[in-house]
Amino acid sequence: MSLNHRWHAFRRVPSFYLPNEWRSWVLDRGSLTQRLIHASNGDFSVRVTRQQWLQPKRDEALLLGCPITTHALIREVELLCHGEVWVVARSVIPFTTLQGEERQLKVLGNRSLGSFLFKSRAMKRGPLQITQTSPESLAMQTDNRTDEPLWGRRSLFFLHGKPLLVSELFLPTILNHETKA
Numbered sequence: 001m002s003l004n005h006r007w008h009a010f011r012r013v014p015s016f017y018l019p020n021e022w023r024s025w026v027l028d029r030g031s032l033t034q035r036l037i038h039a040s041n042g043d044f045s046v047r048v049t050r051q052q053w054l055q056p057k058r059d060e061a062l063l064l065g066c067p068i069t070t071h072a073l074i075r076e077v078e079l080l081c082h083g084e085v086w087v088v089a090r091s092v093i094p095f096t097t098l099q100g101e102e103r104q105l106k107v108l109g110n111r112s113l114g115s116f117l118f119k120s121r122a123m124k125r126g127p128l129q130i131t132q133t134s135p136e137s138l139a140m141q142t143d144n145r146t147d148e149p150l151w152g153r154r155s156l157f158f159l160h161g162k163p164l165l166v167s168e169l170f171l172p173t174i175l176n177h178e179t180k181a
Ligand SMILES: C=C(O[C@@H]1C=C(C(=O)O)C=C[C@H]1O)C(=O)O
Pocket: 030, 031, 032, 033, 034, 046, 075, 076, 077, 079, 087, 089, 090, 091, 111, 112, 113, 114, 115, 117, 166, 168
């Protein structure tokens, strides 16, 4: 069952605010998909909750260098390990990025965006921006309800120099699982 996360404007916080237990996950610049596959012994899946042509949020358009009125491909997903949502993610992909090899991004389906990005030799990643959001932003199921703030990040990826913006929010389930492991 989807968490129906509502993405609000990104409120950036300095990375030194990150609690120690989250630093290794939120500051990891490698493939999150690969890390989740490893952490779940391969019991990993992607649930696409939205894929539509929409206007990006103002702060997203500014970061991407797109006119605020242009539409972009908005892809929102939940990344599940052992059938539980561990990460929710939102990607904003401008029309001008979805050309050439990158047209494949339109038809990823339940394949992970990261599996495409980190295979590409033409991929560069920009700096990570860190955010903290209230647990109310997630209509969380009872088994991972928390009063703790949620930590997330966003960064630009560049494919052949063309940008897309990826935002990710990490659920407390990740740490609960790690303490059990
Ligand atoms: C960027 C990555 O791709 C992940 C998968 C996504 C998707 O399938 O839409 C979106 C963001 C990431 O959590 C990664 O694996 O590092």
